[in-house]
Structures are given as structure tokens and as C-alpha cells.
Amino acid sequence: MKINLLDRNSNPAIILAGILALIVGVGVARFVFTSLLPSMLDDFLTITFAGVLASLNFAGYLGGSIFASFIKDINTKVKYFRFGMFLCIVTTLVLGISSNETLWTISRIVAGFGAAMALVVGSAIVMTKLKMDNKTKAMGIHFSGIGFSVFVTDIIVRIVFAYEATWRDAWIVLTIFGFIASIYSMYILSFDKELKQNVVKHKFDRSLFSPFVVLLIIAYFTEGVGFVVQGTFLPDIINSLEGLDGYGSFTWTLVGLAGIPSCIIWMTLANKFGSVNIIIIAMLVQIVGILISALTTNVYLNLFSGVLYGGTFVGLVALFMNLGGKLAGKNPVVLMGAFTTAYGIGQVGAPLYSVKLIELYNSYSEALYVTALIVFIGVLLLMFSKTIMTEEQRNL
Missing domain, CATH: 1.20.1250.20 (MFS general substrate transporter like domains)
Structure with missing residues (x-):
């Protein structure tokens, strides 16, 4: 052909x-x-x-x-x-x-x-x-x-x-x-x-915002926070660690390489095991990646943190948006808008508290700890959401 x-x-x-x-x-x-x-x-x-x-x-x-x-x-x-x-x-x-x-x-x-x-x-x-x-x-x-x-x-x-x-x-x-x-x-x-x-003009449908959907939106806000700190500072975070000056750019290259296939891999897993289950796993993997640079100066682990970050952030956007689209049915605009806004607020806020903590402690570690904690709160919310899911939502 x-x-x-x-x-x-x-x-x-x-x-x-x-x-x-x-x-x-x-x-x-x-x-x-x-x-x-x-x-x-x-x-x-x-x-x-x-x-x-x-x-x-x-x-x-x-x-x-x-x-x-x-x-x-x-x-x-x-x-x-x-x-x-x-x-x-x-x-x-x-x-x-x-x-x-x-x-x-x-x-x-x-x-x-x-x-x-x-x-x-x-x-x-x-x-x-x-x-x-x-x-x-x-x-x-x-x-x-x-x-x-x-x-x-x-x-x-x-x-x-x-x-x-x-x-x-x-x-x-x-x-x-x-x-x-x-x-x-x-x-x-x-x-x-x-x-x-x-x-087709769709009216604002309040019934879309069930407790399950609200928890998803808040969890996506925490993922917006989790995405930003490494997305803004990762090369400099790595370069600032003892003995790792110059490795920041290699780590960032690995972020890109890991991000290329990640979307397809996570979406395939979501189709098999359920979106919420896979989102929880991806966010936990991301937390590990965030914490590595705060806990160790090991060069291989810090390079691996770039793989974990690149391998999760693209996939998580696709997973959340795909799930939001399925939940919205024929009225995707309102729900997609709510998801995007929550994620965006997380993105806008995260660099601001990060620079404050970096200035205060003269290190990235505290910003990474706070970010990991916020993403973990998102994981806890998703775990709770599984207890109030309908059977239909469980299969999405």
C-alpha cells in the first residue's frame, strides 16, 4: 500500500x-x-x-x-x-x-x-x-x-x-x-x-457530577500538581544533587523516551483491568519517581526517576481524559472542561509553592515531599471512590 x-x-x-x-x-x-x-x-x-x-x-x-x-x-x-x-x-x-x-x-x-x-x-x-x-x-x-x-x-x-x-x-x-x-x-x-x-448544543447536566466523578476530578487536580514540579525543574533537580551535576539533561532525555510508548501501554492495561485500577497504579509509580531525588543521590536511581516520570505523566492524562469521556457519554464538553480546569489549577499552583519551599530550604527535597504527599492524597481518594462505584463504572 x-x-x-x-x-x-x-x-x-x-x-x-x-x-x-x-x-x-x-x-x-x-x-x-x-x-x-x-x-x-x-x-x-x-x-x-x-x-x-x-x-x-x-x-x-x-x-x-x-x-x-x-x-x-x-x-x-x-x-x-x-x-x-x-x-x-x-x-x-x-x-x-x-x-x-x-x-x-x-x-x-x-x-x-x-x-x-x-x-x-x-x-x-x-x-x-x-x-x-x-x-x-x-x-x-x-x-x-x-x-x-x-x-x-x-x-x-x-x-x-x-x-x-x-x-x-x-x-x-x-x-x-x-x-x-x-x-x-x-x-x-x-x-x-x-x-x-x-x-449539537448540550445543556449543563448536574447529574454528571456524581460523588464518584467529583472524587475523580479532585484526584486529577492532584495529578496536575504531580506533573508540574518535575516537568518544570527536573534537570536542575538532578544537577543540584551531590555528584550528579551534568546528569540533568540525560534524565530529561529519558523522560521523553519513556513518554513515547507510555500512552499506548497504560491505555491497553486500562482496557484490560479497569481505568481506576490502572490510574491508581500509575500514580503510585509516579510518587516513587518524585521521591527518588529527595531520598538518594544514586545516579542510576535518579536517571530511573526520569523514566518513571516520563512513563506516567502522559499516560495519566490519557487515562483520566478517556475515562471522563466515557462517563460523559454524549455530553463530553462539560465534564472534559471540569477535568481540564482541575488539572490546570494544580499546574498553576504547584510551581508557586515549589519556588517558595526551594527558597526557604535551599533544596528541592521539601517541594518533592509535598508534591508526593498531594499525589498520594489523590490515590487515597481514588481508592475510596472504588467503594462507591457502580458496576458499570467499574468496567470502564
Whole structure:
């Protein structure tokens, strides 16, 4: 079978365009900031300002995600997807050519909004365009793009640094890469002609928010917290440990590699053993990864903490969102919005308490302990939720 990657209606082209959109939107506009953090801390950023920038980036993403849930028409989605990709590239360029703190602050908020358009709206376009009966596996491959977004952007940074260039040069190179990749994504993830769609308006349905669902939403908030601290500071956390200076970037590469297959693995396990059971296991694995750097300076264990983090955070987003979608039935927007908002609030808050604890104790350990405790509270809530589940919910 001949594969034409320039055919807008070819499934392989649609999946490739979706993955590239995630690499630009999530990698260039978000995760590569973590990759470049140690070198930026050396001569420009303070840890406090870095934490504030991370929090604002997530605030922009949260706003974009909520906004995305109100875009019903597919043709409008394409327009906002393109606008989001444009924002991701422009805001990356700002970081390479400016030292103005106000500009950096604005650019991180706007980049967060752009990332939401790339991930939330882009994924919706991929889902609409794919021509197959069961899209679950294909969407699992699509979301592996989050792992690729960490890995590919980290490799670009490594190549730039290999030529003894600066972090500013890295932002410029990432802008060029993002521009080229986005052209392909924007071309494939559009339609030959405007699609006529019957937009179904769903009323707010309070009955969706059963005690079980409320517990899930709170647990997803704790996962938003669990995702952020390592997602913002991991390379610097590793570099700050005795004898591990320089290992931070290797750990971050492992995060990306572990993230690539994680979505498909966790989703397969959820189909077999039940979503809530697998979410509990994934969160417990994540807690182990969070605690490693606070408890030991062993190089192999700390490298493994990157594998545990990358291997859980992407999968947990997919697991929660997939379960939320199943619970919502024909009215996914409200429930997905509630899930995304809870996760987003966790993301916005976590860097702020983290930098406060880092300043107070001059170490990352306390921030890691608090984060692990919050995620563990989420696990306890999920364990309790199993006692009030219906038989139907147990089988989801």
C-alpha cells in the first residue's frame, strides 16, 4: 500500500501532522523551557522567576483549554489551531531575542494559550479527520507526540550546545524548526472545503457530577500538581544533587523516551483491568519517581526517576481524559472542561509553592515531599471512590 504523506486525507499523514503539532505546541512552546532551564539559570533567570514563568505558562494553557471546549464548529477549530501554532513560534522567538522580563512574562502566557490550541484543538481535528472505525489506537499513537515533544526538542538543544552555542541560539533554532514543522501540520490538518456540521448544543447536566466523578476530578487536580514540579525543574533537580551535576539533561532525555510508548501501554492495561485500577497504579509509580531525588543521590536511581516520570505523566492524562469521556457519554464538553480546569489549577499552583519551599530550604527535597504527599492524597481518594462505584463504572 502506497503512503502519500502529502495527502490531507491519508491516515498516516494526519497522525504525523498531529505528532508534529504536539512537538511544536507542547515541546517548543512548553517543555523545552525545562530542558534549557539549567543554562538559563546560570546567567539570566532566578529560580523564583522561572517558577512564576512556568505557572503563567500553565495559566495560559488552562485559559486556552477552557476556551477550546467552547469551539464547536470544526472550521473554526482549524482557524484557532493555525493561530495557536503561529503564537507558539512567535513567543519562542521572543525568548531568543529579548531580555525584557515583561516580554518574557507575556510570551509565556501567550505560549500556553498556543499550546492549548495545538494540543486540545489539534487533537480534536486529528480525531475528526481520521478515517477508521476504532480510533483509540490511532489516538494513542497521536498522543505519543507528547513524549516525542520532550525528546525531539531536547535533542535539538543538545545539538545546538554541541556547537558551543548559547541558550539564546537554541531558542532561535527552535523557532526555525517550529516554523518548518508547523507548515506541514497546518497544511494536513485542514479541509479541502468547509465542512457543514450540525452543532449539537448540550445543556449543563448536574447529574454528571456524581460523588464518584467529583472524587475523580479532585484526584486529577492532584495529578496536575504531580506533573508540574518535575516537568518544570527536573534537570536542575538532578544537577543540584551531590555528584550528579551534568546528569540533568540525560534524565530529561529519558523522560521523553519513556513518554513515547507510555500512552499506548497504560491505555491497553486500562482496557484490560479497569481505568481506576490502572490510574491508581500509575500514580503510585509516579510518587516513587518524585521521591527518588529527595531520598538518594544514586545516579542510576535518579536517571530511573526520569523514566518513571516520563512513563506516567502522559499516560495519566490519557487515562483520566478517556475515562471522563466515557462517563460523559454524549455530553463530553462539560465534564472534559471540569477535568481540564482541575488539572490546570494544580499546574498553576504547584510551581508557586515549589519556588517558595526551594527558597526557604535551599533544596528541592521539601517541594518533592509535598508534591508526593498531594499525589498520594489523590490515590487515597481514588481508592475510596472504588467503594462507591457502580458496576458499570467499574468496567470502564
